[in-house]
Amino acid sequence: MQSIRPAWQERPGAAMMTGKAIALILIVIVVVYPFLSVIATSLASAQDVTAGGGLVLWPSHPNLSAYRTIFDGGAVAQSVWVSVGITTIGTLASVTITAMLAYALSRPILGGRIILLMALLTLLFPPGIIPSYLVVKQLGLLDSYVALVVPVILNAFNFVVLRQFFMNIPTELLDSARIDGATDLMILTRIVLPLSKAVLAVIALFYAVTTYWNSFFQALLYLSDNAKWPLQLVARQYVLQGSPILGSVAYSTTNSGNPPPTEAIQMAVVVVAIVPILIVYPFLQKYFTQGVLSGAIKG
Amino acid sequence: MATLVGGRMPADEAQPDVLVRPRAPADKSAGWLRRLRRDQAMLLLALPGVLYLLIFVYVPQLGNIIAFQRYLPFLGFRSAFVGLANFQQLFAMPQFWNAVKNTVVISLLQLLLYFPAPIMLALLLNSLISTSVRRAVQSIVYLPHFISWVIIVALFQQILGGTSVASHLMQAVGGKPVDLLGVPSLFKWMMTVQVIWKETGWGTIIYLAALLSIDTTLYEAAAVDGAGRWRRLWHVTLPGIVAITILLLILRLGTILSVGFEQILLQRNGVGEAAGEVLDTFVYYYGIAGGQWAIAAGAGLIKGVVGLLIVLGANKVAHLFGQPGVLA
Numbered sequence: 001m002q003s004i005r006p007a008w009q010e011r012p013g014a015a016m017m018t019g020k021a022i023a024l025i026l027i028v029i030v031v032v033y034p035f036l037s038v039i040a041t042s043l044a045s046a047q048d049v050t051a052g053g054g055l056v057l058w059p060s061h062p063n064l065s066a067y068r069t070i071f072d073g074g075a076v077a078q079s080v081w082v083s084v085g086i087t088t089i090g091t092l093a094s095v096t097i098t099a100m101l102a103y104a105l106s107r108p109i110l111g112g113r114i115i116l117l118m119a120l121l122t123l124l125f126p127p128g129i130i131p132s133y134l135v136v137k138q139l140g141l142l143d144s145y146v147a148l149v150v151p152v153i154l155n156a157f158n159f160v161v162l163r164q165f166f167m168n169i170p171t172e173l174l175d176s177a178r179i180d181g182a183t184d185l186m187i188l189t190r191i192v193l194p195l196s197k198a199v200l201a202v203i204a205l206f207y208a209v210t211t212y213w214n215s216f217f218q219a220l221l222y223l224s225d226n227a228k229w230p231l232q233l234v235a236r237q238y239v240l241q242g243s244p245i246l247g248s249v250a251y252s253t254t255n256s257g258n259p260p261p262t263e264a265i266q267m268a269v270v271v272v273a274i275v276p277i278l279i280v281y282p283f284l285q286k287y288f289t290q291g292v293l294s295g296a297i298k299g
Numbered sequence: 300m301a302t303l304v305g306g307r308m309p310a311d312e313a314q315p316d317v318l319v320r321p322r323a324p325a326d327k328s329a330g331w332l333r334r335l336r337r338d339q340a341m342l343l344l345a346l347p348g349v350l351y352l353l354i355f356v357y358v359p360q361l362g363n364i365i366a367f368q369r370y371l372p373f374l375g376f377r378s379a380f381v382g383l384a385n386f387q388q389l390f391a392m393p394q395f396w397n398a399v400k401n402t403v404v405i406s407l408l409q410l411l412l413y414f415p416a417p418i419m420l421a422l423l424l425n426s427l428i429s430t431s432v433r434r435a436v437q438s439i440v441y442l443p444h445f446i447s448w449v450i451i452v453a454l455f456q457q458i459l460g461g462t463s464v465a466s467h468l469m470q471a472v473g474g475k476p477v478d479l480l481g482v483p484s485l486f487k488w489m490m491t492v493q494v495i496w497k498e499t500g501w502g503t504i505i506y507l508a509a510l511l512s513i514d515t516t517l518y519e520a521a522a523v524d525g526a527g528r529w530r531r532l533w534h535v536t537l538p539g540i541v542a543i544t545i546l547l548l549i550l551r552l553g554t555i556l557s558v559g560f561e562q563i564l565l566q567r568n569g570v571g572e573a574a575g576e577v578l579d580t581f582v583y584y585y586g587i588a589g590g591q592w593a594i595a596a597g598a599g600l601i602k603g604v605v606g607l608l609i610v611l612g613a614n615k616v617a618h619l620f621g622q623p624g625v626l627a
Contacts, residue, residue, distance in 0.1 A: 005428050008522035028439055034454040055467050101348030109338040115349055122356050125607050128599030130586045131362030154351050184340040214447030217561050232449045239453045240565060270453045277445050285438050289504055
């Protein structure tokens with residue numbers, strides 16, 4: 001990677017340079033500002049909120065009381081644990097099943113073409129909401145956490161990405177292991193998986209964030225008992241629908257001093273939902289291109 | 300046999316090798332029983348995935364049969380057949396056509412306004428000489444893709460809702476406080492703006508890769524031949540991303556009847572059914588919430604079939620124009 005202008009390329013004029021710079025700065029502001037606004041509001045005190053008429057540009061007395069309130073027992077704290085559990089177990093299960101299927105179908109095996117076609121057709125014709133719901137109901141999985149994991153455990157896109165990556169591992173490498181007496185399972189665990197750490201990390205991120213942590217619809221569909229709700233569904237109820245947060249009542253009665261404003265509590269919930277993503281994001285970001293492309297552009 | 304994106308068939312490249320247990324077309328003569336014994340470990344590895352596909356993808360496809368039944372939950376799939384009666388009832392519902400109309404309008408708005416956005420951003424990023432600036436901007440603009448719809452809607456309420464920056468600006472110029480997300484006539488535009496905010500950055504990945512893979516000697520040759528900046532863009536850069544653009548366009552067309560389900564489900568109630576109902580939310584509200592299972596399943600089935608037909612049709616058109624398309 002070099003940052004040197006090739007000899008044949010003319011220098012852009014001042015107007016174009018300025019135009020590009022302004023466009024980039026605007027884009028970055030439009031993306032970043034909502035996050036800053038949410039964080040600022042979550043740290044705001046009641047005075048900050050009333051002073052701005054509900055709008056907080058910068059909290060003059062930043063404090064963490066909103067966060068203390070939501071983690072002081074209550075529905076939000078509970079739902080965070082539910083989401084963490086589902087995301088951890090779901091991601092492990094998904095990556096395992098996807099890798100097993102992708103490896104099996106990355107080599108010419110008996111019936112491999114039919115299974116591959118079965119998996120790929122789901123991309124073109126995904127099952128409808130109603131029939132999926134009826135199957136989950138028939139299996140007796142309603143109101144169980146299993147319903148948040150098993151029906152979405154395999155994602156066809158992630159499967160395609162992983163299979164394409166496995167297929168690009170040189171056959172000679174696998175054949176030489178086989179000559180040395182390695183079984184298919186040994187080849188998978190000792191050679192294929194160690195070579196695929198980066199792409200597995202990206203697949204794990206896609207599953208963890210998109211399929212599990214961020215999903216609210218699965219839970220809305222399958223969990224009628226709101227004591228079992230994951231974070232996204234709780235966030236929807238308290239932040240978007242404005243229901244009062246249970247924990248805040250406890251706070252205002254047990255603690256002297258000013259309770260945090262509703263706006264701050266709501267935005268604190270939003271921050272809690274975003275923070276885990278912000279933590280893993282920088283580590284995995286450099287692999288995105290590899291992860292997306294090994295499947296999408298024909299290999 | 301159909302080959303999807305990246306779905307190269309394994310047999311094409313297998314290398315027969317008689318020294319090791321061969322996995323190659325050459326041993327087709329060997330009975331399937333022998334192949335079964337040879338592949339048993341691999342088939343066991345595939346088993347959980349296959350079971351998943353059967354139970355949670357293919358059984359539900361069969362479950363679509365209730366669209367042709369007078370479905371009663373306690374009878375289940377043994378309910379009486381009524382032919383196309385459910386569809387007749389569905390087509391007579393103005394709510395259904397309203398949902399179809401809203402869906403198509405939102406889809407077209409997104410096609411017109413969202414679809415070109417990643418291409419333009421990718422061209423802008425690709426034109427930067429400094430890789431460090433490009434990387435920094437990339438890591439920022441990819442982020443919204445990983446934020447859930449619940450949180451995105453919360454962010455938009457924060458910026459455009461009743462007590463937001465936008466509302467305060469309106470008041471500052473002498474207007475009334477306004478909740479831009481609660482205005483029915485603006486709903487479809489807002490849905491499009493949200494998708495642009497969330498997905499434009501992430502959408503650039505695939506175009507940037509295509510742009511980076513363009514042979515730089517083509518640019519050099521064009522420049523030597525006297526092509527200026529814009530002619531190089533037109534004759535070298537754009538041809539380099541045509542194939543991938545068409546592929547993504549076909550896939551996009553296939554989802555024309557399924558606009559962001561979670562996104563709209565979260566915000567439909569703010570503007571009401573007339574402005575906010577789309578096909579997916581129609582299926583949810585009439586089926587799961589309203590108990591009209593057969594009607595809702597029928598609407599879902601129509602959505603799936605139309606999507607499939609559009610992809611196949613668009614793919615055909617792409618082939619006619621000599622483009623590779625999605626399916627080989």
